[in-house]
Amino acid sequence: MSLKVERVQGDRGVESFYLWNVVQGLAVTVRHAVTNLRAPRAVQTTNYPEEKKVMPPGYRGKHRLVPRPDGSPKCTACMMCATVCPARCINIEAGEHPDPTIEKFPVQFDIDLLKCVFCGYCVEACPVDAIRMDSGVYTFAEFNRSDFVAHKEQLLATLSQWAEPR
Amino acid sequence: MALVTIDGHTFEVPDGENVIQAAARIGIHIPHYCFHSGLPIDGNCRMCLVEVEGARGLQVACNTVLRKKVDKDGNEIPAAVVRQDTEQVRQARAGVMEFELLNHPTDCxxxxxxxxxGLQDYYMTVGKYDxxxxxxxxxxxxxxxxxxxxxxxxxxxxxxxxxxxxxxxxxxxxxxxxxxxxxxxxxxxxxxxxxxxxxxxxxxxxxxxxxxxxxxxxxxxxxxxLKTTPSICTGCSKGCNVLVDQDLAVVHRYRPRYNPHVNQWWMCDRGRLSYKAINDGRLKRARVAGDPAPWQKAVDTALALLRGKKFGIVVGPHASLEDLWMARALGREFEAPLWGLSWLAPGKADEWLMKSDLAPDRKGFELLGISTAEAAFRAAAPGLDALIALDVDLPSDLASGGQDAAGALAPTRGPALIALSTHETETATQAAVALPLAVAAERFATWANCDGRVQKGVPAFDPPGDALGARELLGLLAARLGKPVPADLEEVWRELGSELGITAVTFADIPLEGLPTATGAACAVSEPDTFGTGAGTIGGLPR
Structure with missing residues (x-):
């Protein structure tokens, strides 16, 4: 089988300067500038650092650990999330819980946000709904690489972007 | 031998084997919990139910023992005709699983x-009920x-x-x-x-x-x-066969590996915990005069101390047979005296698996004819220019170069010490040059246990830092000193094996359960009593 190559004729001569197109584009810019100046309240953009966007449900933001009523993590350190994690960014150290009815709990629970690919598999794998990605936090900025490792306390303190867990 | 028919396959098995063991010979796994080849038969879990021709109802495979059977004409007939792939057996297994899990907390x-x-495995293969x-x-x-x-x-x-x-x-x-x-x-x-x-x-x-x-x-x-590799426990001279379970080059546990000639299914607790030595206290970087140094510089310093000098070699009993062979080859090539010594404190011993000699390869000294005379070593050491200490922690008076323990290293007054060490020992700290070595779990190598059995290990992962195997490192030193000695594993093994009387076997051909050498048993193997006789009795209860 052979492919027939068709040569497409491009703009030529005066048209190839795109002067008229530039004018058209500028017209759009000027139109928006005039409209926004006349009615600043109706502007479609967000005043970003001051105003934060609420992410849609299902958006996978920074992880958080769901607490029990007493504030300790629900996590049982079963390592399902660490097992399923394709980036192997979850590091859990399990320990004996002082409460005899709880077999084990995470002494340490670290997520390396630089390694994380935000696939959400950890949330899917968790058998006790102890890890969620519903914080809506999508901006991470730190001065050190080590600060990108989120520790247990930090993950517990992170709240859902919705007041009521859905 | 007895004949048995399982699922239509008729084959021979040794007299006294049960149906579970017989089926395993042709790759059929009959689910079971309570049966273990090393323990008397109990038949309580009922998981191994199978159909046996002529028997009323289902029979437990573990207690269906096969013995030679002949018909009235004297022809051998199958001791049992077994079917384990029928609907009745499948239903029985699912039913037994339901009982086993009736009060199980399922806190997987x-x-x-x-x-x-076993519960997870069999639930998925033969259970799957609600x-x-x-x-x-x-x-x-x-x-x-x-x-x-x-x-x-x-x-x-x-x-x-x-x-x-x-x-x-x-x-x-x-x-x-x-x-x-x-x-x-x-x-x-x-x-x-x-x-x-x-x-x-x-x-x-x-x-x-x-x-x-x-x-x-x-x-x-x-x-x-965990990733599992077969190796040898280096906790004592018995050399129990183990499985090394590791993840990301950290060993998490040892498990015993079945070897009918050494440890059967078992191992002692001391050996079980000895895996920790692989993770902790390792020498990872080279040292020159006690300070961390680039590996290349340390090797150059060692070569300068050895070149044209009168040096001796002392090897420890943790070194593998190949390492000992290499040290001896080096000694012969450079006319360097060689001793095989250690100053390990003896450990607890019993008449079964625990030996008081806590080194895995002391038998190697005897097999390779390496001198173990400590007095001769002490007499000769001060006259040497340099001393290679291979995988051995010298006592402090020797480690400090012939001076007192606190004295600085002085090559002019005692031999300059070149320590090839797996761990951060006193010797490695005091030596003029210290080079890191790989441990047993990181090597293709063989060790001779106290019975003279040559057993091999397979590396679980790469050695840490700059560590090298002793055989490779000695080969490199010999080559750089101008008299190369073959250091390739198979080349070394060919000569080593023929010297030990194990011919026509390459290293790759050594079975995982090891090979005996012709030296005879030096440490008697006393097995526990025949299983099945003392079942249910409580003997020796500490009261």
Whole structure:
């Protein structure tokens, strides 16, 4: 089988300067500038650092650990999330819980946000709904690489972007 | 030999084997919990039910023992005609599974056994029913430390009694029993007794479920992360065969590997915990005069100390046979005297697997004719310019170069010390040059145990930092000193093997259970009594 190559004729001569197109584009810019100046309240953009966007449900933001009523993590350190994690960014150290009815709990629970690919598999794998990605936090900025490792306390303190867990 | 027919295949098995063992010979796995080849038959779990021609109802495969059978004309006929692939057997297994799991807490999520659990495996292969019981599950004691090695969870137990039979018939210490009746039945430890015999860790391997778990391994790693390689325990001169379980080059546990000639299915607790030496206290970078130095610089310094000088070599009994052979070849090439010595304190010994000599390869000195005369070494050492200490921690008076322990290293007054060391020992710290070595679990190598059995290990992972195998490192030193000695594993093994009387075998051909050498037994192998005779008796209970 052979492919027939068709040569497409491009703009030529005066048209190839795109002067008229530039004018058209500028017209759009000027139109928006005039409209926004006349009615600043109706502007479609967000005043970003001051105003934060609420992410849609299902958006996978920074992880958080769901607490029990007493504030300790629900996590049982079963390592399902660490097992399923394709980036192997979850590091859990399990320990004996002082409460005899709880077999084990995470002494340490670290997520390396630089390694994380935000696939959400950890949330899917968790058998006790102890890890969620519903914080809506999508901006991470730190001065050190080590600060990108989120520790247990930090993950517990992170709240859902919705007041009521859905 | 007896004939047996399983699922239409007729074949021969040794007299006295049961149907589970016979089926395993042709690759058929008959599900079972309570049966273990190293323990007397109990037949209580009922998991191994099979159809046996001529028998009324289903029979337990573990207690269907096969013996030679002849018909009235004297022709040999199958001792049993067994079917295990029928609908009746499948239903029976699913039914037994339902009973086993009736009061099981199903806390797999937090259970250390998850991933290597008999209940999980058989539920997926022969179970897969819906739990029908509406009665609340019976609650028992959980997380009971019953000894230094073992944690007991009574709820998870399926009462197969493997652990009870182990302490009754193998160690004969009888700490465990089954107490209570009906659904209150549970594994209990006798009051005032701890499960702290020297082989208590084996009950963890024996337990097919998560009822007995290791306190040392508890919560350290989920088992599906672990990669397993066969190696040799270097905890003592018995050289028990082990499986090294590691993840990301960190060893998490040893498990015994079956070898009928050495340790059968078992290993001692001291050896079981000796894996920690692989992870901790390792020498990872080279040192020159006690300070960390680039490996290349350290090698150059060592070569400068050796080139044209009169040097000696002292090797320790942790070095493999190949390393010893290499050290001897180096010694012959450079006319350097060679001694095989160690200053290890003797450890606890018994008449079974634990030996007082805590080094895995002392027999190698004898096999390769390496001098073990300490007095001769002490007399000759001060006259040497340099001394290579291969995998041996010298006593402090020698390590400091012939001076007192506090004295600085002075090559002019004693031999300059070149330590090739696996760990951060006193010798490595004091030596003029210290080069890191790989340990047994990181090497293709062989060790000769106290019975003269040559056993090989397979590397579980790469050595840490700049560490190299001793054979490779000695080969490199010899080549750089201008007299190359073949250091390739197979080349060394060809000569080593023929010297040990093991010919026509390449290193790759050495079976994992090892090969005997012609030296005879130096340490007597005394096995526990024949299994099956003392079942149920409690002997030697500490009272």
């Amino acid at each position: 999520v937090v259970c250390d056994q998850a991933g290597e659990c 739990h029908r019981s509406k009665v609340p599950k019976v609650e028992k004691r959980k997380a009971v430390p019953i000894g230094p090695m073992v944690m007991l969870d009574q709820e998870r137990c399926i009462l197969c009694s493997r652990c009870v039979r182990f302490v009754n018939t193998v160690t004969k210490t009888g700490e465990l029993t089954i107490a209570g009746r009906g659904d209150k039945c549970r594994i209990e430890i006798f009051p005032g007794v701890e499960l702290d015999n020297d082989y208590s860790g084996n009950v963890v391997d024996l337990c097919p479920v998560g009822a007995l778990t290791s306190r040392d391994f508890r919560f350290k790693k989920r088992v599906w992360f």
